[in-house]
Structures are given as structure tokens and as C-alpha cells.
Amino acid sequence: MPDDRARQEFAVDLAEAEKAVADSLPAAAEYIRAPIGTLTAHEGFGAALGHSPAANSAQTVYAGFTDYLAGRLSRTAEVTEATADALADILALYRRADGQG
Template sequence: MSDEGFEIDLADAQKAADVALPNLANHLRGPVTVLFSHEGLHGPGGNMPAVDNVQSVYAHYTDALAERLRHGREVIDATARTLRDIVTVYRRADGQI
């Protein structure tokens, strides 16, 4: 970094905003769907109270995990949008657009 202040590589920042961050958010989409789908553990013998209890606890756990992943994805998407805006401001300031 120079003595004149903050520096940014606009090409790298643009790549992060357009490729890296969206790819990261996409990687979180798959697990969210799977975690929200609750598959039953009931077999041919019918319901078992112990299985019902475990299944309920597991469903709440996976819902909480999916919610965290969904929130993380939203934060990553917002970061990408903000980074695009920052790159635009820097390009305007440099007379590139």
C-alpha cells in the first residue's frame, strides 16, 4: 500500500463480485433445500415413539442450520452487490466509465 491511501485492484474486485461471491452463495443453496426437506424415518413397522422424538429434534436442528445457511447466502449476495457498487464508484472516480 502506498503512502497516499487505500488501493484496490478493480479487476480482482469485479471478479470477486461477479464470480467468486455468487459461486459461494450458490454452494449454499443446495444444502439449504436438503436441510429443509424432512424425510421420515418410519419403516414398515409403523411409528415408534423414540424415532418420532429423534426425528422431531433432528428436524428442528436441520431447520436452524438451513436458516443460518440461507442468511449467510443473503449476506454474501449483499456483499457482492455492494462490491459491484464500490467498483463502479472507483471506476467513475478514475474516469473509466
Template sequence: MTSPRESFETDLAQLGMVGGWSLPYLAHLLEQEAGRYGSYEGLGAPGGYAGLAESDFWDLTGELRDRNRRAIEVVTATAEALRDVVSLYGRADGQG
């Protein structure tokens, strides 16, 4: 019996789907959400005169927008890396 470190098996088709469709779709959904930050009716514009609650709200919204953008970058980079891994293993196994 081999240990998990002695052999490596994976479903390249499934990994290809994750890298080629699932993660890019997740990035797309995150991009849609990112476009909504900063467009709220009934609140003053960021940087204008606003009460403390509105100022805190805009600070939080900016932080969430920035985190969302970073998540998009990470998901996109992960999808690209996974596609590269699938291509590499596919060539090594004669599957691609």
C-alpha cells in the same frame, strides 16, 4: 511515507472478480445445499409422529436451513455492494 489511512490502493479487477463471480458462485453453492434440507430418506416427515431424536433432528435441520438462507442473503448483498464499490472507484479513477 504515508500511513494506510492517508492513501488507498486496490486492484479493481480482482475486486470485480470477487463481486461478480466468486461471491455469486458461493451463493449458488449455498442455494444448492439449502435445497437438500428436508429431504432425507428413512425419516418421518417433519411435524408427523417421530421419536424425540427425529424431532430434534428436524428442529436442527430447520435451524440450519434458516441460517443457510440468511448466509445466502448476506453473500448476495455483499457481492452487490462490492460491485457498486468497484463501479464507483472505477469511475473516480477513470478506469471504468
């Protein structure tokens, strides 16, 4: 049976983990997703550069690159949310094991 000091230290860790589940990880996922709309907007150069083959090629390559970045950011946000969900499950397990829930 752990002593009282060990229980207090463990409770502090659980409280910090709960903050991560409720606040930090969801906020991180939100910040990670924030630029996705801008990256996938693909506004292009329009008439500013005319219909230059080089400009058209650059636009196409850039659109592919920004789509790739947006996809990576989206996946990172999904993993961040999955981490929060897994941590919530771990916390629930610890609470049950400790007789708290």
C-alpha cells in the same frame, strides 16, 4: 496524483474485485445454498422404526435442527450476495472517481 505504478496496482486490484463480483461471490452463494433442499426435506424414518415415541421425538428434534441449519445457510447466502452487490457499487464509485465511468 498517483504515479503510473500505483495506477497499475490499483487497476489489478479492481480487476480481481470484479472477478469476485461476477464469479466468486455468486458461486459461493450457490454452494452455500446447495444443501438447503436436503436439509429441509424431512423424509423421516417412515415405517422402518414403527411408531416409536423415541423415534418420533428424534425426528422432531432433527427436523428442527436441520431447519435451523438451512436458515443459517440461507442467511449466509443472502449476506454473500449483498457483499457482491456492495462491492459492485464500490467498484462503480471507484470508476467514476477515476473518470472511467
